[in-house]
Amino acid sequence: MLLKAELLEQIKAGKVDLIFRRWSRPTVKAGGTLKTKVGLLAIKAITDMAPEDVTAAEAQRAGFADVTAFRKWLDTMKPGHLFQRIEVGYLGDA
Incomplete structure (x- = not known):
């Protein structure tokens, strides 16, 4: 899973804890876990869901x-038939 540097920094700072x-x-x-440019991320939970079910609070938690x-x-x-809500956390330097 590729994540942009800005998003990785927000996860590291504790500002973002959801990825869609x-x-x-x-x-x-x-x-x-996921090794990234800023360190190691924990993949805490993954939930299948529909994009239209994303709440305002979840959107904000995702940045x-x-x-x-x-x-x-x-x-x-890009298109795909599977949409997932992924809870993440920063673990530290990899």
């Missing part, structure tokens, strides 16, 4: 101003 992804097949598993900003971002993502 739309894909053909998952590339991370709950309970796993978006609101649901409208989230949907605008989602429209730029």
Whole structure:
């Protein structure tokens, strides 16, 4: 799973703890870790859901101003039949 540097910094700072992804097949598993440029991330939980079920609070936890900003971002993502809500946390230097 590729994450932009700005998002990684927000996760490291504790400002973001959710990531949303739309894909053909998952590339991370709950309970796993992800090595990134800023350090190691914990993949705490993964939930299948529909994009229209994303709440304002979840959009903000993912770093978006609101649901409208989230949907605008989602429209730029490549298609996929699986949409997931991924809870993450920063573990430290890798």
